Amino acid sequence: MRSVEIALDARAGLGEGPWWDEQHSQLLWVDIFAGEIHCLDTSSGRDRSIHVGQPIGMVAGRTSGGLVCAVRDGVAFVERDGSGFELVAPVEAENAGNRMNDGACDQAGRLWAGTMAADLSPSQGSLYRIGPDLCATPVLRDVSISNGLDWSPDGRTFYFTDSSTRRIDAYDFDPETGSIRNGRMLVGLPHPVATPDGIAVDAEGTIWVAMWDGGCVQRFGPDGRLLETIKIPVTRPTSVAFGGPGLNQLFITSASVGLTERQQADEVHAGAIFVLEPGATGRPPGSFRDENSSAMEAE
Numbered sequence: 001m002r003s004v005e006i007a008l009d010a011r012a013g014l015g016e017g018p019w020w021d022e023q024h025s026q027l028l029w030v031d032i033f034a035g036e037i038h039c040l041d042t043s044s045g046r047d048r049s050i051h052v053g054q055p056i057g058m059v060a061g062r063t064s065g066g067l068v069c070a071v072r073d074g075v076a077f078v079e080r081d082g083s084g085f086e087l088v089a090p091v092e093a094e095n096a097g098n099r100m101n102d103g104a105c106d107q108a109g110r111l112w113a114g115t116m117a118a119d120l121s122p123s124q125g126s127l128y129r130i131g132p133d134l135c136a137t138p139v140l141r142d143v144s145i146s147n148g149l150d151w152s153p154d155g156r157t158f159y160f161t162d163s164s165t166r167r168i169d170a171y172d173f174d175p176e177t178g179s180i181r182n183g184r185m186l187v188g189l190p191h192p193v194a195t196p197d198g199i200a201v202d203a204e205g206t207i208w209v210a211m212w213d214g215g216c217v218q219r220f221g222p223d224g225r226l227l228e229t230i231k232i233p234v235t236r237p238t239s240v241a242f243g244g245p246g247l248n249q250l251f252i253t254s255a256s257v258g259l260t261e262r263q264q265a266d267e268v269h270a271g272a273i274f275v276l277e278p279g280a281t282g283r284p285p286g287s288f289r290d291e292n293s294s295a296m297e298a299e
Helices: 261-266 291-298
Strands: 004-008 015-021 026-031 036-041 047-051 056-061 067-071 074-078 086-090 098-105 111-117 125-130 136-143 146-151 157-162 167-174 179-188 195-201 207-212 216-220 226-231 237-243 249-254 273-276
Touching: 015 056, 015 098, 015 195, 026 056, 026 249, 036 056, 056 111, 067 098, 067 111, 098 146, 111 136, 111 146, 125 146, 146 207, 157 195, 167 195, 207 249, 216 237
Parallel strands: 015 237, 056 098, 146 195, 195 237
Antiparallel strands: 004 273, 015 026, 015 249, 026 036, 036 047, 056 067, 067 074, 074 086, 098 111, 111 125, 125 136, 146 157, 157 167, 167 179, 195 207, 207 216, 207 237, 216 226, 237 249, 249 273
């Protein structure tokens, strides 16, 4: 049995979006409804926060410096010290009932991030691809809860989770154009309660999934076979990311929001950041490559 430890007893309401910052050896993560980006020094346990003033679904680094995040109103940039917050790509500005949720960057530096209805109304969101020009192109429509996104190690398969469907879908992916096609269900999860949330693909191509209301992380093969279930001491793990100096640690965010009084009493570490040695190695996460990055590279 794998040993699950607490990296930070954060007591987050809705901890999400872990992203390993290799340059600074920190785990970045967000507390969605608190509107906070957190930077966790995993060696010392020190955690600092950046308040962005609105709900935030994800965060990642930018190759030109600073951070990119998906917030309620769209895509924003912010500096690592918390200064210079700027909404650079409004998304669904006409729909006040929607907010942005999870996202990830592909290896070409494009940001993929989705929207969802704040009241969880079905089929109100979309998945977008945002390139260096900061134009948000819809890729999938009628999405309910846009969640886990990642790619196979060869970059030819894109994985996506609309949590309301309780499945993980796979698409053929063109790394040059960022187009997807041939969508199919890879994993169907018939559990009446547990819901697939954030995902991470390791260097061998297996898929790690945080199971909201399932109290576990599950690992699936690229063929969709269940390989392993790892129990987590909270009901609501939300997402996973590989990190650490050798990318051989698995960090798991979690939530305390919406728990019953009994659950709150039983789960004193709900909302914590957990870590374990998964017996697998991750891949460096993608960073956002904007036009400033291209200009810097050309100099």
